[in-house]
Amino acid sequence: MSDKFDAIIIGAGVIGAGTAYELAKLGYKTLSVDKLPQAGYGSTSGSCAIIRTYYSTADSCALAYEGWHHWKDWTGYLGNKVNDTDLIEYHNTGCLVAKTELNNHLQKACSAMDAIGCPYEHVNAQEMKTYLPGADARRFFPAKTIDDAAFGEPTGGDIDGAVFFPCGGYVDDPMRSAQNVQTAAEVHGATFKFNTSVTKIVVDNARVAGVELSDGTVVNAPVVINVGGPHSSGINKMAGVSHNMSMSTRALRHEVAHVDSPESFDSVKRIVTSDSDIQVYTRPSSATGKGFLIGSEDPACDDREWVDDPDNYNLEFTPQWKTLVMRLAQRIPDLGIPDTAKGVVALYDVTEDWMPIYDKSDLPGFFMACGTSGNQYKNAPVAGKIMASLVKAADAGQDHDKEPVQFMLEHINYNLSLDAYSRNRKINEESSFSVIG
Numbered sequence: 001m002s003d004k005f006d007a008i009i010i011g012a013g014v015i016g017a018g019t020a021y022e023l024a025k026l027g028y029k030t031l032s033v034d035k036l037p038q039a040g041y042g043s044t045s046g047s048c049a050i051i052r053t054y055y056s057t058a059d060s061c062a063l064a065y066e067g068w069h070h071w072k073d074w075t076g077y078l079g080n081k082v083n084d085t086d087l088i089e090y091h092n093t094g095c096l097v098a099k100t101e102l103n104n105h106l107q108k109a110c111s112a113m114d115a116i117g118c119p120y121e122h123v124n125a126q127e128m129k130t131y132l133p134g135a136d137a138r139r140f141f142p143a144k145t146i147d148d149a150a151f152g153e154p155t156g157g158d159i160d161g162a163v164f165f166p167c168g169g170y171v172d173d174p175m176r177s178a179q180n181v182q183t184a185a186e187v188h189g190a191t192f193k194f195n196t197s198v199t200k201i202v203v204d205n206a207r208v209a210g211v212e213l214s215d216g217t218v219v220n221a222p223v224v225i226n227v228g229g230p231h232s233s234g235i236n237k238m239a240g241v242s243h244n245m246s247m248s249t250r251a252l253r254h255e256v257a258h259v260d261s262p263e264s265f266d267s268v269k270r271i272v273t274s275d276s277d278i279q280v281y282t283r284p285s286s287a288t289g290k291g292f293l294i295g296s297e298d299p300a301c302d303d304r305e306w307v308d309d310p311d312n313y314n315l316e317f318t319p320q321w322k323t324l325v326m327r328l329a330q331r332i333p334d335l336g337i338p339d340t341a342k343g344v345v346a347l348y349d350v351t352e353d354w355m356p357i358y359d360k361s362d363l364p365g366f367f368m369a370c371g372t373s374g375n376q377y378k379n380a381p382v383a384g385k386i387m388a389s390l391v392k393a394a395d396a397g398q399d400h401d402k403e404p405v406q407f408m409l410e411h412i413n414y415n416l417s418l419d420a421y422s423r424n425r426k427i428n429e430e431s432s433f434s435v436i437g
């Protein structure tokens with residue numbers, strides 16, 4: 001391995017691999033370093049890999065809709081360079097999202113969809129049953145913990161229907177998606193090094209000069225990018241850039257429950273759901289298409305399990321698991337509650353407003369794509385392009401802090417001003433302050 005590169009990317013998750021791919025396409029000689037054995041082995045492998053377009057802000061909806069185009073044409077995104085047998089499958093099932101007070105009956109999301117030309121249709125509470133056989137349409141909001149005597153008690157009336165977003169679905173194997181992107185990046189000359197940690201950020205003459213690795217080697221590069229997922233805050237500290245940032249990142253532990261779906265679901269088209277009345281989201285399990293993956297929408301009643309050391313946290317299921325299943329059982333009364341917990345325990349990398357940071361830093365040459373807050377898998381292909389555009393602009397002498405880089409979402413013809421993802425932005429009060437973003 002050469003000891004000099006144009007850019008070093010710390011992390012080979014789906015966003016790290018995407019960043020390497022885009023820089024390699026631009027002709028940068030890149031080195032991706034990951035402490036784990038394969039691309040996508042970190043939090044990417046635990047992802048539910050749901051692709052959806054509804055968010056709380058117009059920019060986030062636009063970014064996600066642009067991202068959807070890449071999943072829909074995965075081989076095209078990869079430049080047709082990966083063997084068919086190795087490719088992930090993207091299932092475009094569509095997403096059904098309940099209208100609630102919490103999401104303002106999706107009025108803002110629907111206006112954003114109108115502005116970006118993303119289709120959707122309104123569904124009333126009765127029609128929801130064609131997607132969710134036997135669904136109980138009553139309201140249960142607010143979500144409660146299962147030791148609350150009022151858990152499962154309806155709170156008055158039916159929910160106000162839902163919106164169906166046909167552009168959405170899920171990826172069957174998120175880890176493999178990162179590996180697909182690694183392969184595509186390697187076609188353009190990118191180098192990947194696994195089982196190796198970055199232990200130090202090397203600074204020379206007040207700018208980044210490379211990294212030191214766990215095997216003691218120093219690798220030089222004028223650009224280093226932190227795409228360390230839940231390790232991002234430690235890497236920013238290593239680079240000495242955190243104290244100059246308004247936003248910060250923090251690892252948050254989450255469980256996802258995998259359960260069988262009732263037989264009545266065998267004959268219906270399976271979809272992704274987001275139900276902020278019971279505050280869980282679901283997607284079909286990829287193995288059979290019959291089960292559910294159930295994730296939390298972060299209700300206020302739940303304790304947040306912040307993790308200081310992302311290499312050392314509880315990997316066992318806790319009562320959080322059963323809570324997720326029981327919350328879904330309010331809407332789907334036929335859902336069984338299994339005795340044995342199955343699913344995923346993993347970490348989000350969360351910012352104060354649950355929106356990502358795609359930015360440079362105060363250390364020239366040091367960049368970050370982090371704070372992905374449990375909701376940026378879907379945006380990985382675009383995030384890679386965004387990071388490459390930030391690096392390219394800095395190389396051309398543009399100071400992104402003073403003159404924000406403008407990024408064109410080419411499939412939907414939408415101009416995104418990248419200061420929206422600045423490390424120094426004000427907290428975005430339009431956010432849901434949850435995984436919804």
Ligand SMILES: Cc1cc2nc3c(=O)[nH]c(=O)nc-3n(C[C@H](O)[C@H](O)[C@H](O)COP(=O)(O)OP(=O)(O)OC[C@H]3O[C@@H](n4cnc5c(N)ncnc54)[C@H](O)[C@@H]3O)c2cc1C
Binds near residue numbers: 013014033235346373
């Ligand atoms: C349970 C769960 C469910 C989710 N569901 C969804 C969803 O449905 N839809 C959605 O859009 N998003 C979802 N997300 C979020 C999404 O998965 C993440 O935003 C995305 O995978 C982050 O990718 P990444 O490349 O930034 O980070 P990661 O995949 O975490 O990769 C970071 C890599 O950096 C490496 N690393 C860290 N420190 C070092 C170091 N010092 N030296 C070398 N390597 C290092 C790690 O080993 C790791 O491989 C979910 C996340 C979780 C945890």
